[in-house]
Amino acid sequence: MILSASEISRRLSEGNLIIDPYSRESQQPASYDLRVAEDTVLPKGACTLVHSIEWVELPTDVAATLRCRSSFARRGVLLGGGFVDPGFRGQLTLCLVNAGSEDVCLEQGNRVVQMIMQTVLNGDTLYQGRYQDSRGTVQTR
Numbered sequence: 001m002i003l004s005a006s007e008i009s010r011r012l013s014e015g016n017l018i019i020d021p022y023s024r025e026s027q028q029p030a031s032y033d034l035r036v037a038e039d040t041v042l043p044k045g046a047c048t049l050v051h052s053i054e055w056v057e058l059p060t061d062v063a064a065t066l067r068c069r070s071s072f073a074r075r076g077v078l079l080g081g082g083f084v085d086p087g088f089r090g091q092l093t094l095c096l097v098n099a100g101s102e103d104v105c106l107e108q109g110n111r112v113v114q115m116i117m118q119t120v121l122n123g124d125t126l127y128q129g130r131y132q133d134s135r136g137t138v139q140t141r
Contacts, residue, residue, distance in 0.1 A: 002030050003062065003117040011059070017117075018057035026111055033069065033111035034092060037136075040106045042077060042098040051137040052092045053109065060086050060123050065116045066094070072112055076100020079113060087126025090134035 003011070005027050011017035019032060026033040034052040042048050058064060066082035080095035094113050098104050106112060131138060 001119050003119070005029050008032060008117065011062075016059050017062065018055065020055045021053065028114065031067075031114040031116045034066075034094070034113045034115055035109050035111050036094070036106050037091070038108050042096055042104040042106065044076075044098050044100055044103055047080060047095055047097045049137045049139065050094050050096060050106065050112075051134075052094060052113070055089075055091055056084070056115070057089045058084060058086050058117070058127075060126060061120050062086055062117050063120050065118070066092070067114045067116065068096075069112055069114055072104070075102075075104055077104055077112070084115070085127035085129075086120050086123050087128070088131075090131065091136065093131070093134060093138045 008017065008027065012019065012022060026035060034054055036050050037053045040048060040050045063086050064084040066079060068077055068079040076099040078097040078099055080097055
Protein backbone atom coordinates (compact mmCIF):
# COMPACT_ATOMS: atom_id res chain seq x y z
CA MET A 1 0.00 0.00 0.00
CA ILE A 2 1.34 3.46 -0.93
CA LEU A 3 1.62 5.96 1.91
CA SER A 4 -0.66 9.00 1.56
CA ALA A 5 0.32 12.54 2.47
CA SER A 6 -1.53 12.24 5.78
CA GLU A 7 0.22 8.95 6.61
CA ILE A 8 3.61 10.45 5.75
CA SER A 9 2.83 13.44 8.00
CA ARG A 10 1.70 11.18 10.83
CA ARG A 11 4.87 9.08 10.64
CA LEU A 12 7.05 12.19 10.50
CA SER A 13 5.39 13.67 13.59
CA GLU A 14 5.78 10.39 15.48
CA GLY A 15 9.44 10.09 14.45
CA ASN A 16 8.79 6.78 12.67
CA LEU A 17 10.00 8.31 9.38
CA ILE A 18 12.64 11.01 8.89
CA ILE A 19 12.88 13.43 5.96
CA ASP A 20 15.16 16.32 6.93
CA PRO A 21 14.80 19.07 5.95
CA TYR A 22 11.14 18.48 5.24
CA SER A 23 9.40 20.84 2.80
CA ARG A 24 5.62 21.19 2.75
CA GLU A 25 5.90 22.19 -0.93
CA SER A 26 7.52 18.81 -1.69
CA GLN A 27 4.67 16.84 -0.12
CA GLN A 28 2.37 15.42 -2.79
CA PRO A 29 -0.85 13.42 -2.28
CA ALA A 30 0.96 10.05 -2.51
CA SER A 31 4.68 10.90 -2.76
CA TYR A 32 7.38 13.28 -1.61
CA ASP A 33 9.49 15.26 -4.08
CA LEU A 34 13.23 15.07 -3.43
CA ARG A 35 15.21 18.24 -4.12
CA VAL A 36 18.71 18.50 -5.58
CA ALA A 37 21.33 19.79 -3.16
CA GLU A 38 23.37 21.88 -5.58
CA ASP A 39 23.29 23.64 -8.93
CA THR A 40 24.07 21.06 -11.60
CA VAL A 41 24.08 20.84 -15.38
CA LEU A 42 22.86 17.57 -16.88
CA PRO A 43 24.76 17.34 -20.19
CA LYS A 44 22.82 15.74 -23.02
CA GLY A 45 23.69 12.08 -23.49
CA ALA A 46 25.31 11.67 -20.06
CA CYS A 47 24.58 10.23 -16.64
CA THR A 48 25.11 12.71 -13.81
CA LEU A 49 25.09 11.87 -10.11
CA VAL A 50 23.55 14.46 -7.80
CA HIS A 51 22.39 14.07 -4.23
CA SER A 52 19.18 15.07 -2.50
CA ILE A 53 19.02 17.87 0.04
CA GLU A 54 16.99 15.55 2.24
CA TRP A 55 18.39 13.09 4.74
CA VAL A 56 16.00 10.12 4.69
CA GLU A 57 15.54 7.37 7.28
CA LEU A 58 13.06 4.64 6.41
CA PRO A 59 11.60 2.43 9.15
CA THR A 60 11.40 -1.36 9.00
CA ASP A 61 7.97 -1.36 7.37
CA VAL A 62 8.57 1.19 4.59
CA ALA A 63 10.42 0.98 1.25
CA ALA A 64 10.50 3.65 -1.44
CA THR A 65 10.41 3.71 -5.22
CA LEU A 66 12.01 6.68 -6.96
CA ARG A 67 10.64 8.16 -10.18
CA CYS A 68 11.68 11.20 -12.18
CA ARG A 69 9.09 13.96 -11.98
CA SER A 70 7.15 14.28 -15.23
CA SER A 71 8.19 17.93 -15.75
CA PHE A 72 11.81 16.77 -16.11
CA ALA A 73 10.95 13.54 -17.94
CA ARG A 74 9.28 15.65 -20.62
CA ARG A 75 12.68 17.26 -21.19
CA GLY A 76 14.35 13.86 -21.59
CA VAL A 77 15.62 13.34 -18.04
CA LEU A 78 15.51 9.71 -16.89
CA LEU A 79 16.30 8.23 -13.49
CA GLY A 80 18.60 5.23 -13.21
CA GLY A 81 18.17 3.14 -10.09
CA GLY A 82 15.13 3.76 -8.07
CA PHE A 83 14.51 1.64 -5.02
CA VAL A 84 15.26 2.36 -1.35
CA ASP A 85 15.15 -0.55 1.09
CA PRO A 86 13.67 -0.44 4.61
CA GLY A 87 16.22 0.75 7.15
CA PHE A 88 18.13 3.00 4.72
CA ARG A 89 19.60 6.16 6.26
CA GLY A 90 21.27 8.95 4.33
CA GLN A 91 21.08 11.40 1.50
CA LEU A 92 20.05 9.77 -1.75
CA THR A 93 22.37 9.85 -4.75
CA LEU A 94 20.22 10.32 -7.84
CA CYS A 95 21.48 8.93 -11.17
CA LEU A 96 20.02 11.35 -13.70
CA VAL A 97 20.42 10.60 -17.43
CA ASN A 98 19.71 13.34 -19.93
CA ALA A 99 18.38 11.66 -23.05
CA GLY A 100 17.09 14.97 -24.39
CA SER A 101 18.53 17.15 -27.16
CA GLU A 102 19.74 19.98 -24.88
CA ASP A 103 21.62 20.30 -21.60
CA VAL A 104 19.29 20.64 -18.59
CA CYS A 105 20.20 23.05 -15.80
CA LEU A 106 19.14 22.17 -12.27
CA GLU A 107 19.13 24.76 -9.52
CA GLN A 108 19.64 23.90 -5.88
CA GLY A 109 16.25 23.04 -4.43
CA ASN A 110 14.65 21.94 -7.71
CA ARG A 111 12.19 19.11 -7.07
CA VAL A 112 13.39 16.45 -9.52
CA VAL A 113 12.52 12.99 -8.18
CA GLN A 114 9.35 11.62 -6.56
CA MET A 115 9.84 9.26 -3.62
CA ILE A 116 6.83 6.94 -3.44
CA MET A 117 6.74 5.13 -0.11
CA GLN A 118 4.95 1.85 0.40
CA THR A 119 4.48 -0.50 3.29
CA VAL A 120 6.48 -3.72 3.58
CA LEU A 121 4.61 -6.59 5.18
CA ASN A 122 6.42 -8.83 7.66
CA GLY A 123 9.78 -7.24 6.90
CA ASP A 124 12.50 -8.53 9.16
CA THR A 125 15.65 -7.50 7.29
CA LEU A 126 16.95 -3.93 7.16
CA TYR A 127 19.29 -2.36 4.64
CA GLN A 128 22.90 -2.62 5.79
CA GLY A 129 24.64 -2.03 2.46
CA ARG A 130 27.62 0.06 1.52
CA TYR A 131 25.57 3.22 0.95
CA GLN A 132 24.20 3.38 4.51
CA ASP A 133 24.65 6.84 6.10
CA SER A 134 25.57 8.42 2.74
CA ARG A 135 26.36 12.12 2.75
CA GLY A 136 26.69 14.05 -0.48
CA THR A 137 26.99 12.49 -3.91
CA VAL A 138 28.37 8.98 -3.58
CA GLN A 139 30.11 7.30 -6.51
CA THR A 140 29.92 3.54 -6.92
CA ARG A 141 31.65 1.67 -4.11
